[in-house]
Amino acid sequence: MDLTFFLFLSSGLFLGWSLGANDASNIFGTAVGTKMVKFRTATIISSLFIILGAVYAGSGASQTLGHLGSINTLPGAFMAALAAAITIFWMVELSMPISTSQAIVGAIIGWNLFSSKPTDITILSQIVGTWIFCPILSGIIAVFIYWSIKSIIRKSHLHLIRQDCYTRIGLIIAGAFGAYALGANNIANVMGVFVEANPLKEIHFGSFFYLNSTQVLFFIGGVAISIGVGTYSKKVMDTIGNGIMKMSPLMAWVVVVSQSIVLFLFASQGLQHFLLSHDLPALPLVPVSSSQAVIGAVMGIGIAKGGHDLNWGLIAKIAIGWITTPIIAALICYVSLFFLQNVFGQVVYI
Amino acid sequence: MFHLNISIFSKTKSLENKIDLFHDKLLDAAMSFKKAVKVFLNEGRSDDYRKISKQIKQIEHDADNLRRDIENKLYSQNLIPDLRADVLQLVENLDRVINKFDEVAYMFFIEQPEIPQEYHNRINELCDQVAECAENMAKASRAFFRDLSSVRDYSQKVYFIEHETDLSSGNLRKSIFESDIPLANKMQLSSFINQIADIADIAEDFIDELLIFTIKRDI
Numbered sequence: 306m307d308l309t310f311f312l313f314l315s316s317g318l319f320l321g322w323s324l325g326a327n328d329a330s331n332i333f334g335t336a337v338g339t340k341m342v343k344f345r346t347a348t349i350i351s352s353l354f355i356i357l358g359a360v361y362a363g364s365g366a367s368q369t370l371g372h373l374g375s376i377n378t379l380p381g382a383f384m385a386a387l388a389a390a391i392t393i394f395w396m397v398e399l400s401m402p403i404s405t406s407q408a409i410v411g412a413i414i415g416w417n418l419f420s421s422k423p424t425d426i427t428i429l430s431q432i433v434g435t436w437i438f439c440p441i442l443s444g445i446i447a448v449f450i451y452w453s454i455k456s457i458i459r460k461s462h463l464h465l466i467r468q469d470c471y472t473r474i475g476l477i478i479a480g481a482f483g484a485y486a487l488g489a490n491n492i493a494n495v496m497g498v499f500v501e502a503n504p505l506k507e508i509h510f511g512s513f514f515y516l517n518s519t520q521v522l523f524f525i526g527g528v529a530i531s532i533g534v535g536t537y538s539k540k541v542m543d544t545i546g547n548g549i550m551k552m553s554p555l556m557a558w559v560v561v562v563s564q565s566i567v568l569f570l571f572a573s574q575g576l577q578h579f580l581l582s583h584d585l586p587a588l589p590l591v592p593v594s595s596s597q598a599v600i601g602a603v604m605g606i607g608i609a610k611g612g613h614d615l616n617w618g619l620i621a622k623i624a625i626g627w628i629t630t631p632i633i634a635a636l637i638c639y640v641s642l643f644f645l646q647n648v649f650g651q652v653v654y655i
Numbered sequence: 656m657f658h659l660n661i662s663i664f665s666k667t668k669s670l671e672n673k674i675d676l677f678h679d680k681l682l683d684a685a686m687s688f689k690k691a692v693k694v695f696l697n698e699g700r701s702d703d704y705r706k707i708s709k710q711i712k713q714i715e716h717d718a719d720n721l722r723r724d725i726e727n728k729l730y731s732q733n734l735i736p737d738l739r740a741d742v743l744q745l746v747e748n749l750d751r752v753i754n755k756f757d758e759v760a761y762m763f764f765i766e767q768p769e770i771p772q773e774y775h776n777r778i779n780e781l782c783d784q785v786a787e788c789a790e791n792m793a794k795a796s797r798a799f800f801r802d803l804s805s806v807r808d809y810s811q812k813v814y815f816i817e818h819e820t821d822l823s824s825g826n827l828r829k830s831i832f833e834s835d836i837p838l839a840n841k842m843q844l845s846s847f848i849n850q851i852a853d854i855a856d857i858a859e860d861f862i863d864e865l866l867i868f869t870i871k872r873d874i
Contacts, residue, residue, distance in 0.1 A: 339736045339737055340733055340736050341736060459803070459804060462801045462802045463801070464671045464674075464800055464801050465735060465738070465742070465799070465800045465801075465872070466667050466670050466671050466674070466734060466735065466800070467667055467668075467671060469667075469734055469735045470664065470667045470734075553737050554736070554737060
């Protein structure tokens, strides 16, 4: 395999690493922060299920990004991923709720503009609509789960100690599902731009089990995300568990499940086929922000509990992010592509 | 994995039983105390009284062991991390009431106060009230672990009975000081009544805390 491929892939791998470092905390943050689940357990489970989700269910959301703009050279894909990574770094510095999805979509549009390829407005509006819908849906699901679980606990007269035991098991199962959904939904952000220019070959393990070239690419991306989880997420998890959003383990479970369901809904091809085959409205398969899904869920529960006002400042920050993140990423990508093409002499589009 | 789950559930079950048993000890202490005072008033420091007093001491000793065991298990198995401090405080305060029952029963044993017959019924009534207060406190605490919606009902009963106890003890002390018995006896009886009424006060403080913990525990 060509070494230059991995050189160009490095920006995507870096993006994957940062996604793992940040977003794994949305899944296991409170569980680890409150010491309900050990960090090692959380890392092993999330790494395994992120890779599984990425390899087996990652293609749906990735195809949608492909329809938005199919970056057809490796240097172009490299720069799109790098522009997204720089944007994320910048947004973190500005303390904005980060979304890898929004940065990568902006970078793809930047590439479209640079290569004078048309941007499919229908797909774009579908994607942007999903971003807005994602936290709202997450909030609605969280309210529903919150009310259900509250009623179950009231009626079941479960002992506090037993409830703690079930919550612990629930957090691990929800974490595994969340990691699977995160891998399935967000691998498109990390590796989506490399799909068109992917030179990897399919791999056969015996006669029954094989990974096609995209799945091999997603596997590499999944490993990068897992390394991010293993190497850097502990700090973020401790912050989430003890600082910014202090939640009880049971609340954390509600938030993780709601967030995971939303990510899964926007990633599952199987569910989409099922809904369409039964003449039901299906959700588009779009990479969404797990952080914003979490914020949506927390706010949903806040409203359901009553007495909590909506945090309009945070909502404004998210809304500003929907606009500014893609624009900044598009600009960075456009300018960088110009340098990559004219200074470094790379072919950034065909 | 299956073995692991069985082990987790059996550990959980064992701790649940210990917490239940700890509450039983409080109920036992309350009932034994009521009985002990009745026996003391009728027979003084008789063999029967010694027996009941020993029983209370044993209940207090068992409760101490259970408390240590519960605290140890909560920490060593890293259970209920978000509510552990609250539960530890509750257990400590329940233990304080058991200790108080033992302390007062032992005071009767050591000091052997001379209590005029005319006050016997009212002292019995006061002891019934504090025992009922402690019983409802135990029920409220049990409900905190299993059935949050009942915590308020039992708490309300504790508040009501504590108020009744205040009135009873106040009236009793007033009539003691208005009587003709020597001042030393008056002082001693007053101190006993204060000690008995203190049990209801501790129960009231416990309920104040329990209601706050209940809000925290409600998801």
